Amino acid sequence: MTPLYFLFGDINKNNIYIKRDDLLPISFGGNKARKAVNFFREIEQGGFDCVVTYGSSSSNHCRIVSNMAASRKLPCYIIAPKESSLPTFNSKMMELFDSHFTFVSVNEVHDTIERLLTTLKEEGKKPYFIAGGGHGNLGTQAYVDCYEEIKEYEHEYKIHFDSIFLASGTGTTQAGLICGQLINQDIRKIIGVSIARKNPRGKQVVLDSSYEYLESKGIQISKSLLDNEIIFVDDYIGLGYGMKSQNIDYTINSVLINFGIPMDSTYTAKAYTGMMRYIKENNIKGENILFIHTGGTPLFFDDLMRLENII
């Protein structure tokens, strides 16, 4: 159970709370850590002896998977897109973990993964494949479980969160929360603030992940009903994935100074900035609002290095 607490009372009498998934106690935490725990449980139970995954050298997902593999002395193979790779704190850590990187262009990713898995099996190994970002039902399950933690908090502290905001990328995290909400038949808004994808694709992926998870649990729901539940906001992406802005830098500064919480420009600070704008633009008043801090602390330090050079 990660810490959840009151952050501040906003104008319009909203109460803002935060759930610190960045404080999960493994490899700097975050949503990728919550998901990876489920994958590594399966790895241990299935007797797999190496791990293959996909993502960039600055990815939170790859850092955590590499770290958890290294701590179990399992070789970790990462297929990474060829473009931009300035060193980051994540990439430096992955060097330390001795992960095996293969850099390929995006259209070669699928075939490269297939070939690597085949080769490893031919060598008598038993590889375990984790989809990029921890996408898939086990990743979704991690945030169904997180939703249950939120329910427990509400029960214990006699509070109801009217809205839950989070940074949404591949949409797995949001899908888990939405499935949790549907399973519990709760009424509230779960608002994914997109950090990259535009609609309709962004929302569609959340829908597909939710549908697939519920189906695997034998829960029947129509896609149009599910469609009504999903709020995937694509208004605050700025110039695209990883692109920063002055407002986002302002958030990084003020959240660190006022609350002692690190946020990064790619995910959490971008989503938090989007949330604040959404609250104003939609004239939200008198609500209890929960922001889920999805992690990415090493990226905060990349931002700090950059901001240091500006100020």
Ligand SMILES: *Cc1c(COP(=O)(O)O)cnc(C)c1O
């Ligand atoms: C990957 C990531 C997200 C997005 O999670 P998805 O499940 O891909 O939507 C949000 N925040 C951080 C810090 C991440 O690393």
